[in-house]
Structures are given as C-alpha cells and as structure tokens.
Amino acid sequence: MRIDLHTHSTASDGTDSPAELVRNAAAAGLDVVAITDHDTTSGWAEAEAARPAGLTLVRGMEMSCTGLGEDGYPVPVHLLAYLFDPSHAGFAQERERLRGERVARVRAMADKMVADGLPIDPDAVLAGTGASAGRPHLARALVAAGVVESVDAAFQDLLAPHGPYYAEKVDTPLATAVRLIAEAGGVSVVAHMKARKRGRLLAESEIVRLADLGLSGLEIDHPDHSDPDRAALLGLATELGLLRTGSSDYHGTNKTIALGACETAPDQFEALLDKASGVPVIAS
Numbered sequence: 263m264r265i266d267l268h269t270h271s272t273a274s275d276g277t278d279s280p281a282e283l284v285r286n287a288a289a290a291g292l293d294v295v296a297i298t299d300h301d302t303t304s305g306w307a308e309a310e311a312a313r314p315a316g317l318t319l320v321r322g323m324e325m326s327c328t329g330l331g332e333d334g335y336p337v338p339v340h341l342l343a344y345l346f347d348p349s350h351a352g353f354a355q356e357r358e359r360l361r362g363e364r365v366a367r368v369r370a371m372a373d374k375m376v377a378d379g380l381p382i383d384p385d386a387v388l389a390g391t392g393a394s395a396g397r398p399h400l401a402r403a404l405v406a407a408g409v410v411e412s413v414d415a416a417f418q419d420l421l422a423p424h425g426p427y428y429a430e431k432v433d434t435p436l437a438t439a440v441r442l443i444a445e446a447g448g449v450s451v452v453a454h455m456k457a458r459k460r461g462r463l464l465a466e467s468e469i470v471r472l473a474d475l476g477l478s479g480l481e482i483d484h485p486d487h488s489d490p491d492r493a494a495l496l497g498l499a500t501e502l503g504l505l506r507t508g509s510s511d512y513h514g515t516n517k518t519i520a521l522g523a524c525e526t527a528p529d530q531f532e533a534l535l536d537k538a539s540g541v542p543v544i545a546s
C-alpha cells in the first residue's frame with residue numbers, strides 16, 4: 263500500500279489541476295493520496311469527481327500558522343489538517359481570514375514592485391492565483407516578465423523575507439489551529455518542521471506543548487528532511503505518542519519532487535483514520 267499524504271494542486275501553488283493530481287497519483291502507483299492545498303479546500307470537489315477507481319482520496323489542507331522558533335522568536339509553521347468538517351463555523355471563519363491575508367499580502371508585494379518600476383501587473387497576478395494567493399504566483403510573474411531566471415531565484419532574492427518586496431501576513435497561532443482542527447473533527451500534523459533550507463526552525467518544546475492540546479502527528483519523511491533529522495523527529499514522535507507520516511509535498515512542475523517520493527506507513531494511516539471524525543475518506 264503506497265500512501266502520500268501531502269500534495270498541492272492549482273487550488274494553491276501546484277501546477278496539476280485537482281483532477282490531474284488524482285489521475286497522476288493513480289498513474290504513479292499510489293493507493294492513497296491527500297490533497298493539501300494551502301489554506302483552502304477549494305480543490306476538494308474536483309479531486310473527488312475525478313478520482314480514479316481504486317485510489318483513496320484524503321481531503322486535507324496545509325494551514326499557514328505561526329509558532330515559537332528555536333531562537334525564541336515567532337516562526338512560520340505549516341500544519342497539515344486532514345478530514346475536518348469544512349462547514350465547522352469557527353474553523354471556516356479562520357480559513358476565510360487567512361485567504362484575505364494571502365490576497366492582501368500578494369497585493370502589497372506586487373504594489374511595491376510596481377512602485378520600483380518592475381513590469382508586474384498586480385491585478386493580473388491576483389487573477390491567476392485561484393483560491394490561495396502566494397509568493398509562488400509572484401515568482402512566476404517575475405519569471406514571465408524576464409525579471410528573474412527562475413522561481414527559485416525569485417525566492418532567494420526578491421521574494422525572500424530579507425528581500426526588498428517582502429510583506430508579512432498574519433497567520434494562525436499553532437495552538438489555535440490545533441484546537442480548531444480538532445473541534446472540526448480533523449487530524450493535525452506538523453509539516454516539514456526540519457526543512458532547514460526554508461529558514462529558521464520551530465522549537466521542539468512547541469511540539470510537547472501542542473501534543474497536550476491535541477496535535478496528532480509529525481511529518482517525518484519529507485524530501486527536505488535529512489536522515490539525522492528524520493531520526494530525531496521519530497524519537498520525538500515516539501516519546502510523545504504522535505502519529506508519524508511521510509509525504510512528497512508534490513507541487514507538480516513547480517518543484518522536481520515526484521508523487522510518492524516519501525510515503526506514510528499503512529499502520530500510521532490507519533491510526534490517523536481512527537482519530538478523524540469530520541469527513542470520511544473517499545474510496546472504492
């Protein structure tokens with residue numbers, strides 16, 4: 263059984279439509295795939311409608327949160343949320359707020375570029391973002407305009423936190439997110455917390471605190487995690503009784519990682535299903 267619990271579609275910053283995503287997942291030999299776009303469930307319906315027979319679809323989301331970094335300062339954290347009830351009022355309201363933050367942030371960054379004379383059209387960038395506007399959309403616009411050579415180059419310089427056009431967005435505190443996901447019957451898993459090349463890391467003491475508040479798991483096998491970091495995370499998850507997941511974080515052709523590049527063990531997937539009560543997986 264091959265299980266990949268973290269993928270993106272064009273509903274956020276992937277390049278496969280939700281329908282292409284599920285078809286590609288089946289073609290890649292996966293038995294289970296989760297669709298986890300950033301801060302949106304807008305890809306769920308299309309993925310469900312296009313799901314090939316035999317592929318189990320897990321409806322999820324990757325939520326933009328903020329936690330305490332190793333250095334004692336706030337740090338952005340991605341929290342995977344699975345099988346929650348999308349109509350739960352408190353959680354739906356927070357997702358709506360996050361979507362507004364994303365649009366305002368991309369608008370602010372694009373406006374700064376225009377003010378500097380860069381050939382970027384903020385309206386056109388935002389029109390192409392779907393339900394989950396983000397820096398990758400700005401990166402692609404910069405590539406298309408010939409300002410930078412690649413999406414990676416844009417992220418390393420113009421779009422970086424220390425770069426000239428960066429704007430903040432106000433993400434959800436981790437503890438609030440864990441509580442809302444649990445209230446909506448979902449399962450929460452901290453994504454790629456040792457992805458060192460992305461910047462500063464979340465303090466491990468936060469995981470201890472969140473485990474008490476209802477955090478369900480840690481994403482351990484991820485393309486951006488080194489072997490020693492995977493081992494350390496395995497120790498932490500075991501100590502705290504947390505689920506251990508693995509996943510590709512597939513983004514289509516935006517990144518070079520293939521579907522199924524990292525996988526979740528079947529027993530961990532079963533344990534995840536046991537904890538969920540929001541919406542069922544879609545199978546058969």
Ligand SMILES: [Zn+2]
Nearest residue numbers: 324340453454
């Ligand atoms: Zn992420």
Ligand SMILES: [Zn+2]
Nearest residue numbers: 268270324511
């Ligand atoms: Zn992701």
